[in-house]
Amino acid sequence: MKKIYDKGKTLTGLIIFVVLVSSPTWYNLVFGKGNYVPDLKVEKNGKECVKRTSYMKKNHMELLKVWRDEVVRTGNRTYVREDGEKFEISLSGTCLKCHTNKQEFCDRCHRYVGVTPYCFGCHNIPRETRK
Ligand code: HEC
Numbered sequence: 001m002k003k004i005y006d007k008g009k010t011l012t013g014l015i016i017f018v019v020l021v022s023s024p025t026w027y028n029l030v031f032g033k034g035n036y037v038p039d040l041k042v043e044k045n046g047k048e049c050v051k052r053t054s055y056m057k058k059n060h061m062e063l064l065k066v067w068r069d070e071v072v073r074t075g076n077r078t079y080v081r082e083d084g085e086k087f088e089i090s091l092s093g094t095c096l097k098c099h100t101n102k103q104e105f106c107d108r109c110h111r112y113v114g115v116t117p118y119c120f121g122c123h124n125i126p127r128e129t130r131k
């Protein structure tokens with residue numbers, strides 16, 4: 001009669017399985033966490049961001065500072081993208097209107113990279129009432 005299972009093969013299979021499943025951990029232990037990024041929930045009520053995603057990934061904080069200066073120094077509240085699309089300049093009202101889940105999006109990535117923007121002590125979620 002044929003054996004239903006073979007202990008040797010089962011064990012080898014099990015070991016391969018465990019190594020494969022834990023490989024991201026091994027990879028990180030050996031190579032550091034350089035290539036690892038958290039799985040972000042990009043909640044996006046729109047097709048595109050206010051600028052190219054590749055730009056936003058690296059430079060959204062620069063854009064936010066430009067936005068703040070526009071409002072505080074010149075009083076301009078309209079941002080015009082290269083293609084002519086217009087956006088209201090507002091951290092709570094524009095960024096967080098598309099990226100509705102701040103915790104799973106902004107906060108999650110910030111926690112990972114270890115930054116804590118101090119902005120939200122003043123800028124409310126949801127949008128603060130102005131004037
Ligand atoms: C001490 C309170 C305070 C903090 C902290 C703060 N802001 Fe502001 N911010 C303001 C006020 C007040 C205005 C002017 C509000 C207006 O006129 O609509 C403003 C305006 C802005 C605007 C344009 C208008 C708007 O509603 O978004 C942007 C963008 C902005 N801030 C970004 C930031 C960013 C980014 C940070 C963190 C790096 C930050 N702010 C931290 C108080 C603050």
Ligand code: HEC
Nearest residue numbers: 042044045046047048049050053056057060094095098099
């Ligand atoms: C009209 C909707 C909309 C607005 C407004 C918007 N975003 Fe986005 N955002 C998106 C979309 C869509 C993507 C692209 C996701 C993709 O390419 O998969 C994105 C991507 C991003 C990314 C890159 C995420 C990643 O994949 O790593 C960041 C960071 C970001 N947005 C921040 C902001 C900030 C800060 C603001 C306000 C200045 C803002 N967004 C305003 C829709 C928006």
Ligand code: HEC
Nearest residue numbers: 057060061064095099105106109110113115116117118119
């Ligand atoms: C894919 C990762 C990622 C996402 C998503 C992301 N950020 Fe950031 N953010 C960063 C990194 C990295 C820095 C720090 C850059 C540095 O230290 O120069 C940063 C810095 C900032 C700063 C400047 C903080 C300071 O004190 O100078 C602001 C403001 C900010 N992010 C706002 C947002 C908002 C609002 C969202 C969501 C709409 C968001 N970010 C989503 C990665 C991200």
